[in-house]
Amino acid sequence: MIGSSQSFLEAQRVIERFARCDVPVLIEGETGTGKELAARAIHYGGQRSSGPFVPVNCGALPDALVDNELFGHKRGAFTDAHIEQAGLIAHASGGTLFLDEVDALPLKSQVILLRFLQDHQYRPLGAPESRHADVRLIAATNADLAERVEEGEFRLDLLFRLRILVVTLPPLRERDRDIELLADNFLHVCAQRFGNGDKVLHPATFDWMYRYDWPGNIRELETLICRGYLLSDARVIEIGPPDPFISDRCQPGIVHLQPASLYGSLRQSEAPAMLAHEDFKTAKSRVITEFECRYLADALSAAGGNVTKAARIAGKERRAFGKLLKKHGLAPAQSAFDGPLR
Ligand SMILES: Nc1ncnc2c1ncn2[C@@H]1O[C@H](COP(=O)(O)OP(=O)(O)OP(=O)(O)O)[C@@H](O)[C@H]1O
Ligand SMILES: [Mg+2]
Structure with missing residues (x-):
């Protein structure tokens, strides 16, 4: 450890x-x-x-x-x-x-x-x-x-x-300098696992890392480092802060709408233009997916990453809530090194 x-x-x-x-x-x-x-x-x-x-x-x-x-x-x-x-x-x-x-x-x-x-x-x-x-x-x-x-x-x-x-x-936010130690370790593990050479983090990355709250703690850091390693060919890599928390883990390809259009009514001005290109079934399923994704991310964020609390906020049974998280690739229980990155 x-x-x-x-x-x-x-x-x-x-x-x-x-x-x-x-x-x-x-x-x-x-x-x-x-x-x-x-x-x-x-x-x-x-x-x-x-x-x-x-x-x-x-x-x-x-x-x-x-x-x-x-x-x-x-x-x-x-x-x-x-x-x-x-x-x-x-x-x-x-x-x-x-x-x-x-x-x-x-x-x-x-x-x-x-x-x-x-x-x-x-x-x-x-x-x-x-x-x-x-x-x-x-x-x-x-x-x-x-x-x-x-x-x-x-x-x-x-x-x-x-x-x-x-x-x-x-929690990681109370472990000050450990962020750097852990980040170095994960970069090293990535180099060994993916064989793309040793890499280091750009000092600018630490500017936000030391101010960030880390609701997903070490696993979140591990995921970010691993993704940064894989997505950059440079030796010195700069990783940006996750903004908003975990929303980028939603299904790839999803267009992130503003909260107003997700929670609000479809009578908003942009809705007809948006829907005109799709049949009813496709549009409905896309809007539901977007809504679920955003809602789950917000509930998790409000609960500081605690699934049980987030389920309570959502008024859902924990197990059913966990299933929804998995469906959208938002389950925080998986390590970056255990499975595919999103
Ligand atoms: N001190 C540490 N040094 C290096 N890696 C660590 C350390 N602590 C945790 N990790 C890594 O962070 C990831 C999350 O750790 P772990 O699964 O033990 O957390 P957890 O508290 O059980 O999470 P959850 O509450 O989601 O079950 C793992 O990949 C683990 O290897
Ligand atoms: Mg665990």
């Missing part, structure tokens, strides 16, 4: 200490601050390092499948259960289960998880007896779990169990 700022070094010291204690850990931090990286550091720095590290994103699992994924099932437990299947807890045996976005777990599954944290016992679906698994649990969240408890969406008893050891990762 790269960083030399005071806030990062403090978090790193805590992570090293936690690695040596074999109890559950809760990692808090805004999106893209390095929670999964910290979870891996805790696992590989501890006594379970030769065991498996099994990451699971609770927010990506449909409610109906969570228990099956985590705890597995016996043959015949439900109509399609033709064979017995072990859950992720069993796969993590001897190692660590990393529950990312733990706040997205349905209440019913939270009860089972609580029991597991108490005595390491769980029962696969359809199994008559409980089983034991020697698993360390690390959970991560970018939500305020106390707030989720007040809203009745997270169990207080589970929160108490998870909060034995808590580490909070600092």
Whole structure:
């Protein structure tokens, strides 16, 4: 993990200490601050390092499948259960289960998880007896779990169990000089990965980088650097600030309309001219796409990149909101190095 700022070094010291204690850990931090990286550091720095590290994103699992994924099932437990299947807890045996976005777990599954944290016992679906698994649990969240408890969406008893050891990762805007260190590192990784030679950032790039808020934190920096590296043939590259936040991650080719024409009525003066060149179906689908894209970007921006909060602002169920984000390529959970750039 790269960083030399005071806030990062403090978090790193805590992570090293936690690695040596074999109890559950809760990692808090805004999106893209390095929670999964910290979870891996805790696992590989501890006594379970030769065991498996099994990451699971609770927010990506449909409610109906969570228990099956985590705890597995016996043959015949439900109509399609033709064979017995072990859950992720069993796969993590001897190692660590990393529950990312733990706040997205349905209440019913939270009860089972609580029991597991108490005595390491769980029962696969359809199994008559409980089983034991020697698993360390690390959970991560970018939500305020106390707030989720007040809203009745997270169990207080589970929160108490998870909060034995808590580490909070600092947002990038509070890590001052780390921006330069991280940027250099990502340029180096790009050079190795894409083989287009070593590059450096133009000093003008840092002018805005040190003033920018970084709602997507390190992942956002990583994406910008990676895109800048790929789009420039020069050795010294200048990257401009993202303006507005993430709107440029919307589908390529979309014409960005002013908010007034997106939220406003189609009776505006420019609308007829705009629509005259398209049939009704195409125009409708384009306007809806533009609206969704802009709305999602604004909601995410207002929520500081926190998907759960953004879903709440939009009055949508978190999972459905997440699906919409994915549809428009706005999901903030993907690393620049994991997939194609937009
Ligand atoms: N200290 C660091 N040094 C180098 N790279 C880092 C550091 N922290 C995070 N990264 C990189 O930033 C990206 C985001 O990190 P990670 O996935 O761990 O964040 P996260 O907090 O789990 O995000 P989310 O809340 O969206 O799940 C990853 O590609 C990771 O490798
Ligand atoms: Mg993560």
